[in-house]
Amino acid sequence: MKTTNRPLVLASVMLAMFVGAVEATIVATAMPSIAADLGGFSKYSWVFSAYLLMNTVTVLIYGKLSDIFGRKPIFAFGIILFLVGSLMCGLANSMDQLIIYRLIQGMGAGAVLPIATTIVGDIYSAEERAKIQGYLSSVWGISAVSGPAIGGILVATVGWEYVFWVNIPLGILALAGVLLFLKEPKKSGKPSIDYAGAVLLTIGLVSLLYLLVEGGVGFDWISASTGILIAVAVTAITLFVYVERKVKDPIMPFEIWKNKTILYANLVSLTTGIxxxxxxxxxxxxxxxVMEQPAAIAGFTLTAMSIGWPIAATLSGRLLIRFGYFRTSLAGGMFLVAGAALFVLMRPEAGPWWAALSSFVIGIGMGLTSTAFIVSIQSAVTYEKRGVATASNMFMRNLGSTIGVALLGTVLNTSLLKYFSNSEEGYDLDSINTLLTVESREGMPAETLRYLQEGLSMALQNVYAVMAVFAVISLLLIFGLPRDKGVKKNVQ
Structure with a gap:
């Protein structure tokens, strides 16, 4: 039997991860042009939410299926589905169509990212994994930096459709590389598929995530819709837990959560998602x-996080080998707390450099923790459970981000409404829109401008205070990880 060509498989896996990761940022640049062309601005946010929703819902299922059938067939299915969704997104004639096609795209992406990471866990030893997973983590940073620029160039030159179509040749290359150069052990025995668990998990997560995304936007938090969605989610997830404890080969083997490394790494990933x-x-x-800076400067401050992340992810591989998972994760947790403190202390007069520094420090924390968690989780389980264990970590981060959208959006809106309640001018949440362009600010009375900026600054400070709480929780949870002295050599 031929052996795996590791360099070519790694290149293919990194390309696949880039395609899946860049999709989250490249579309943001194109959305104003898409909305102008297709209409349906009220459904703007669902173009992002649809992708996140299906990605989060399917990631655990694909992780388990890859343990049953092997990485190659499930990876191939996911990336083909992703590419079909990408093709259809570029052909969409309405915002409703685009949202449906984004669901398909997200359903495919749910397989691409976790299985690509799992493949690396399969073909490299524990010591090698520490370095290689740092490379994979850096893909996220590179995609975040390059995505908006690529999207802007494509929209300005050939049209927004190519924001989706640019994925197709890259995805085909990644698929060909994995199919041709990855050699897997043959699967023996008849596979046992947990259909009931998959259906119940999908129903429960779709209900929960739809509630988190649309609650307070599409319907009131206190409403019949909220009650129905909560009831469906709780019922489906309760039945899912019951089924998983009885079935022979569960989608989510709960025994992996008894491992302290997996339990605490996943809990921290939930909070870092927020x-x-x-x-x-x-x-x-x-x-x-608030700072009255142009969009390009705002983008720069966010890019700083995407620069810190890959730098720390690459460094994390070396730290893991020398100091171990716990101390590397602890260092990451400290950077997260330091970054959150910088955000809490940020004031308008500090300028964009303070914002960029805060963002960079958070990126350092994310890079150190994410790499340490993936390597430690993959080292804590056997080949047969590595797919679902890796997927569980990505699922928890996605879930954290979805919870964060709902929680922090509520904090922001509630803070602003309370601030506006003391005014007799009749301001509402839409009044904040006038702060976001130079033209609208120039035509505004100085007193009104100052009042709205003070309100937005106060509300966002509340958001960052909540973020700081979760940073401290992340640091405390890291102390639950087992102590270790460094990655052992030649561990498979």
Whole structure:
């Protein structure tokens, strides 16, 4: 039997991860042009939410299927589905169509990212994994930096459709590399598929995530819709837990959560998902609306996190070998707390350099922790459970980001409404829109401008205070990780 060509498989895996990761940022640049062309601005946010929703829902299922059938067939299915969705997104004639095609795209992406990471865990030893997973983590940073630029160039030159179509040749190359050069052990025995668990998990997560995304936006938090979604989610997830404890080969083997490394790494990933979304969603608003900086400067402050992340991810591989998972994760947790403190202390007069520094420090924390968690989780389980264990970590971070969107959005809106309640001018949440462009600010009375900026600054400070709480929780949870002295050599 031929052996795996590791360099070519690694290159293919990194390309696949880049395609999946860049999709989250490249579309943001194109959305104004898409909305102008297709209409349906009220559904703007669902172009992002649809992708995140299906990605989060399917990631655990694909992770388990890759343990049953092997990495190659599930990876191939996921990337083909992703590419079909990409093709259809570029052909969309309405915002409703685009949202449906983004669901398909997200369903495919749910397989691409976790299985690509799992493949690396399979073909490299524990010592090698520490370095290689740092490279994979850096893909996220590179995609975040290059995505908006690539999207802007494509929209300006050939049209927004190519924001989706650029994925196709890259995805085909990644697929060909994995199919041709990855050699897997043959699967023996008849596979046992947990269909009931997959259906219940999908129903429960779709209900929960739809509630988190649309609650307070599409319907009131206190409403019949909220009650129905909570009831469906709780019922489906309760039945899922019951089924998983009885079935022969469960989608989510709960025994992996008894491993302290997996339990605490995943809990920290949940809280860091909230931190991540608080920076990426609200920092540009602060820099543009409160500091009165142009969009390019706001983008620069966010890019600083994407620079810190790959630097720390690459460094994390070396630290893991020398100091071990616990101390590397602890250092990452300290950077997260330091970055969150910088955000809490940020004031408008500090300028964009303070915002960029805060973002960079958070990126350092994310890079150190994410790499340490993936390597430690993959070292804690056998080949047969590595797919679902890796997927569980990505699922928890995605879930954290989705919870963060709902929680932090509520904090921001509630803070602003309370601030406006003391005014007799009849301001509402839409009044903040006037702060976000130079033209609208120029035509505004100085007193009104100052009042709105003070309100937005105060509300975002509350958001960052909540983020800081989760940073401290992350640091405390890291102390639950087992102590170790460094990655042992030649561990498979």
């Amino acid at each position: 931190i991540l979304i608080s920076v990426s969603s609200y920092l540009p608003t602060y820099v543009t609306g």
